[in-house]
Amino acid sequence: MALCAVMLQILKSRSGCGAWGRLLQRQSSSGVYSSVHAFDEAEIREKLQAFPGGSIDLFKQDSGIAVLTVNNPSRMNALSGGMMVDLEERVSELENWTDGKGLILCGAAETFCSGSDLNAVRAISNPQDGMKMSMFMQNTLTRLLRLPLISVALVEGRALGGGAELTTACDFRLMASDSVIQFVHKHMGLVPGWGGGARLVRIVGSQNALKLLGGALKVDPKLGLQIGLADGVVEDAQTVEAPGSHLEQAEKWLGTYIKGPAPVIQAVKKVVLSGRELPLSEALKTEMGVFGTVWGGPANLQALASKSKHK
Numbered sequence: 001m002a003l004c005a006v007m008l009q010i011l012k013s014r015s016g017c018g019a020w021g022r023l024l025q026r027q028s029s030s031g032v033y034s035s036v037h038a039f040d041e042a043e044i045r046e047k048l049q050a051f052p053g054g055s056i057d058l059f060k061q062d063s064g065i066a067v068l069t070v071n072n073p074s075r076m077n078a079l080s081g082g083m084m085v086d087l088e089e090r091v092s093e094l095e096n097w098t099d100g101k102g103l104i105l106c107g108a109a110e111t112f113c114s115g116s117d118l119n120a121v122r123a124i125s126n127p128q129d130g131m132k133m134s135m136f137m138q139n140t141l142t143r144l145l146r147l148p149l150i151s152v153a154l155v156e157g158r159a160l161g162g163g164a165e166l167t168t169a170c171d172f173r174l175m176a177s178d179s180v181i182q183f184v185h186k187h188m189g190l191v192p193g194w195g196g197g198a199r200l201v202r203i204v205g206s207q208n209a210l211k212l213l214g215g216a217l218k219v220d221p222k223l224g225l226q227i228g229l230a231d232g233v234v235e236d237a238q239t240v241e242a243p244g245s246h247l248e249q250a251e252k253w254l255g256t257y258i259k260g261p262a263p264v265i266q267a268v269k270k271v272v273l274s275g276r277e278l279p280l281s282e283a284l285k286t287e288m289g290v291f292g293t294v295w296g297g298p299a300n301l302q303a304l305a306s307k308s309k310h311k
């Protein structure tokens with residue numbers, strides 16, 4: 001009888017209308033703040049759009065890997081207000097990409113991002129507007145990290161301030177050999193406000209996070225690998241034999257983790273995401289619901305039919 005109930009739950013979740021299906025949907029497509037927190041998204045959007053310049057470009061590939069590019073090279077890819085709104089729209093697009101498996105976040109012209117556009121920052125440098133921008137960006141970056149895609153930030157050149165925070169909104173970080181990630185907030189009389197502080201603690205632990213933020217330390221690939229902020233290094237074309245461009249190397253690196261059908265890879269991400277974000281009992285229930293979406297599914301049946309061995 002109990003098994004029947006579980007099966008029923010699985011079938012409901014597979015059809016997308018079960019409690020777990022709804023939980024997952026909520027978890028992946030919602031941010032942190034809503035009108036309950038006096039967050040007026042329309043108001044802050046309008047304010048941000050008053051600071052145009054640059055763009056966030058999305059290129060979805062048949063391989064199932066999308067490339068999201070921070071594009072404002074004349075300002076070292078600083079994020080203008082318009083780009084913050086752009087980023088939210090691209091994340092919405094990715095939330096609806098059923099064939100997607102992976103995401104690479106990078107900057108144009110071989111540098112990652114120099115943080116928020118200081119011209120916009122100066123114009124809204126009062127606590128109220130700052131907190132509204134913080135809520136908007138936290139919502140967007142939380143949704144970015146919660147996408148059912150395995151994501152990697154490809155850091156070339158510099159990732160400074162908000163740019164460093166952006167790197168933490170991906171599952172992984174790959175650094176070019178001469179790149180630097182630096183939480184320069186202290187030098188600006190600030191702390192991270194786009195969720196980068198909280199995410200950094202989860203990535204490198206509180207001791208290392210305190211050092212990186214308190215010292216505004218420059219993290220090069222060596223230090224990045226040592227403390228777990230970086231997951232790999234992409235080489236320059238001259239240093240190894242035909243490694244391809246940094247982007248090609250990042251695609252190859254990501255390829256290992258996204259090989260397989262989209263529903264299975266998305267399920268992998270959802271299971272890890274719930275384990276990362278939810279209390280254990282909730283994470284276990286979510287895992288069961290996700291399991292129900294792949295158990296007896298096309299990829300599972302095909303694997304069973306082929307009597308596969310994992311030598």
Ligand SMILES: CCC(=O)SCCNC(=O)CCNC(=O)[C@H](O)C(C)(C)COP(=O)(O)OP(=O)(O)OC[C@H]1O[C@@H](n2cnc3c(N)ncnc32)[C@H](O)[C@@H]1OP(=O)(O)O
Pocket residue numbers: 074075076078079114115116117118119158160161162163184185188190193
């Ligand atoms: C959320 C909190 C935050 O993100 S606070 C912002 C933190 N970011 C910063 O403080 C970065 C400030 N910029 C810098 O330190 C340097 O420009 C860096 C990025 C190191 C590059 O230095 P360098 O290679 O010498 O180039 P440069 O200074 O001549 O810059 C080229 C042009 O880009 C501009 N730029 C750069 N960063 C920003 C930014 N964050 N906002 C607005 N503009 C920026 C520079 O002003 C410069 O423009 P221009 O050629 O003088 O017109």
